Amino acid sequence: MSLDLAVRLDRGSFSLEVAVAAEPGEVLAVLGPNGAGKSTLLGVLSGLLRPDAGHVRVGGRTVTDVEAGVFVPPHRRGVGLLAQQALLFPHMTAAANVAFGPRAHGVPRREAEDRARALLADVLPDVPGLADRRPAQLSGGQQQRVALARAIAPDPELLLLDEPLAALDIDAAPAMRALLRRMIREGKQTAVLVTHSALDALVLADRVVVLGRGRVVEQGPTREVLGRPRSAFTARIAGLDLIPGTWRAGMLHAGDRMVAGMAESVDEGGSAVAVFPPSAVAVHVEEPTGSPRNVLPVRLASIEPRGDVVRLRAAPRPGGPDWLDGLAADVTPAAVADLAVEPGADLWFAVKATEVQVHPA
């Protein structure tokens, strides 16, 4: 077990009481709304907060044990951090930033610099002269890549990722997400990822813990938890329609069905998920013929008003695939009136391929 945590922490009206664990090389995503206790959990892991009861073990070493009076300070935990902001040390070059961790661990200067340059070449291969630049001379996306290199340079036992994509603009986020997947998940770096985004969890995490008001609401393998949310709470966080399957010949194969979408660095034959927002789903009473590539036969399970829109939830028709369960379509109240349907009716959900993102999972 690379991470084993069971703590209780009381701060006035808020209390956090959670137990989570991660195997070596596993990436654990922590999802939850604001105020659910995600940041508090990271604080407990990194040693910035002292819990009131319980223990934290990282890489087989006890770093916090309230009953036994053990509390290892942050700098001796072997717990790295990549936050929303890159927070590169502004007075040092990129290389010096990355070499800082190894140097602090007593690695000789030359060796630390070589490691820094190798890591930088890995995270930003197409930017020559990057190593000698100051952070102010780098773009936000480049800074975050350097920050990732810096965080993994000392070989942390556990890496904390605190919404690492939240501050990046839309253009920079996908590339950074792919880089994180390569360096963290495929690099077998044990990590805890805090995020608001179901997509980040799907792409980066092996398992998901959903927090709500300081308690674990749900946990399990990412695709299971987000694909078939057992609680309305998780479904709301996921906020996305998701179809799991295998990527072959330019299509996502889910059972005997195929889904067309826009793929992003997906391996042929690899497992993948098709993700799309419920607002991209058009609902038909008759099987539509026309441009939408993806037409799914469903049975209407429920009708939920959600502010300005109405969310139609699908269930599989008898004999249909499980993954249709819980698919959502957001339509206007007027459209619902036109459809004139009740739960139990058979409908068709149609999604344009351009609205569907396919990610490796």
Next chain:
Amino acid sequence: MLPVLGLFQRAAWARMPELLLSDAALSALRLSLETAAISTGLCILLGGPLAVVLARSAMPGLRTVRSIVLLPLVLPPVVGGLALLFLLGRTGLVGRQLDLWFGLTIPFTTAAVVLAQTFVAMPFLVVSLEGALRTAGRRYESVAATLGASPALAFRRITIPLVLPGLMSGAVLAFARCMGEFGATIAFAGSLQGTTRTLPLLVYQEREVDVDGAVALSLLLVVVAVIVIIVGRPRQLEGLS
């Protein structure tokens, strides 16, 4: 700017070299530069740790400590000088003990000049450095800790370089304040040529007997002030980039 222009207009340029190169002027200039440099050093030595405590500590009573530190900033310097005199004078609270135990007398010595300057200039350094420490925040230190840096290492390699521009501008301000110190010095150290008569004191005295001399020395102080700004400013602007 206008008052300075007034000085230029009143200056007797022909007599300038003679006025500035007199023994009295040169010894006052040397004394001013030396004492201001030593005082600035003392400000950094004493004010630096104080600023760190003010910016980083969470102990109770910190606001009171800060008010006391800022007191010399609002106190008339001559009052500060008198206070120093009654504390460290031969009959003063501490001064008597110094005299009894070590045979030390501080008032009306060069040491008194340095103490008076340090007293009035230190708030400038503390305020400037505390601001820089607060702006730098603790976030970088936290990041350094997650990279394995002990608090001491993080302070040396991260915090100090980050606040260096703030420290420099604070030191420049303190030095300038030391160079211009008058009230506390005359009250606590008197005006003895070569020992305690700094440039501003000489200006005041010359004004009574030779207005041309006073104006010449004043212009010298203006030049020193301009040099201080030129030397201090670029480092300050260099900032974090």
